[in-house]
Amino acid sequence: MMYRAARVIREACLWTLVITCGIAGVHARAGAAEAVLLRKSPFCQRLYRPLARPAAPCHAATPVPAPAWLTFVPEMQNVPLLDRPWSDQPWTEALSRQYRDDLQHIDAAWRRLTPEIAPQITPAQVRALSRWALPQMQQYVRVPAIGPIELRPQRLDPAGQHILLEATLDTLPTHSAVVTRWLKVYALYDRSRQSLTQVTVTIRGERLE
Numbered sequence: 001m002m003y004r005a006a007r008v009i010r011e012a013c014l015w016t017l018v019i020t021c022g023i024a025g026v027h028a029r030a031g032a033a034e035a036v037l038l039r040k041s042p043f044c045q046r047l048y049r050p051l052a053r054p055a056a057p058c059h060a061a062t063p064v065p066a067p068a069w070l071t072f073v074p075e076m077q078n079v080p081l082l083d084r085p086w087s088d089q090p091w092t093e094a095l096s097r098q099y100r101d102d103l104q105h106i107d108a109a110w111r112r113l114t115p116e117i118a119p120q121i122t123p124a125q126v127r128a129l130s131r132w133a134l135p136q137m138q139q140y141v142r143v144p145a146i147g148p149i150e151l152r153p154q155r156l157d158p159a160g161q162h163i164l165l166e167a168t169l170d171t172l173p174t175h176s177a178v179v180t181r182w183l184k185v186y187a188l189y190d191r192s193r194q195s196l197t198q199v200t201v202t203i204r205g206e207r208l209e
Contacts, residue, residue, distance in 0.1 A: 066120045069196075075131040075203035081186045086155035088162055090098040095156065102163060106151055106189050109196045114147050121146065121169070121201055126183055129203050133181065136173035143183070144170050151187055165196075172203065181205040 066072075073079050096103060123141045130137045151165040165187040172181040181203060188198040 003161075025167075037129065052089055067116055069198050070117060070120060071198070071200045072129060073200055073202040075181075075204070079186055079200055079202055081164065081188055081198060081200050084157065084164075084188075086157055089156075091153045091155065091176060096153070097166065099153070099156075099163070102189065102191055102194075103153065104154075105194045106163070106196065107185075108163065109189070109194075110149075110151055110187075113196060113199065116144050117199060121183075125201075126170075126172070126203075129201070129206070130172070131172050131203075132179075132205065133175035136175055146185075149185070151185070161191050163191070165189060166168050168203075174205075178208050179205055180208060 032102055071080075116166050121143050123143055126143060127140055129139050149167045151167045151170060154166050156162070156163040157164075167185045167187075168182045169185055170183040172183055174181050182205070184202055184204045186200045186202070187196050189195070190197045
């Protein structure tokens with residue numbers, strides 16, 4: 001009887017030891033697996049970290065429409081401003097003295113308008129105006145700043161109410177050594193309104209004999 005009791009106790013202890021060892025083994029394996037996961041964690045974070053939000057797509061700025069008072073005339077075509085009735089008398093120093101106040105208003109008006117005009121006179125726009133020297137104009141990629149340009153009076157209308165003005169913005173590429181081409185601006189000054197009411201950009205050329 002005592003022998004059987006001792007045997008039962010010994011078997012119980014053995015099973016307890018087996019279970020304990022098994023549990024310990026499970027914990028050990030779990031700990032090892034956890035350690036492996038911890039070691040892998042930075043690696044996984046490097047590979048699988050959330051992607052940054054993509055940048056918003058860049059859209060080309062919409063061109064600002066040209067104001068109604070600004071027009072573009074292709075090369076060597078008629079410019080309506082020039083077709084108006086003008087005095088046959090060229091502008092003189094005497095007229096500059098007589099209309100000195102108007103010339104000051106013209107300078108101020110030009111400075112006010114240049115921020116609206118400059119963005120419209122692009123190299124592409126100038127190339128579109130060209131009717132001559134087309135291969136040479138493909139290399140035209142820069143328009144000079146128009147701010148420093150001075151509008152020069154050319155004619156007075158018969159009623160003495162409007163002044164025709166002209167400025168050269170740039171000398172353009174040419175297809176011939178005896179031809180000079182310019183990017184021109186013509187403007188109409190209204191004395192009663194003390195403002196520039198029309199501005200035209202075009203290309204003019206001259207054959208040098």
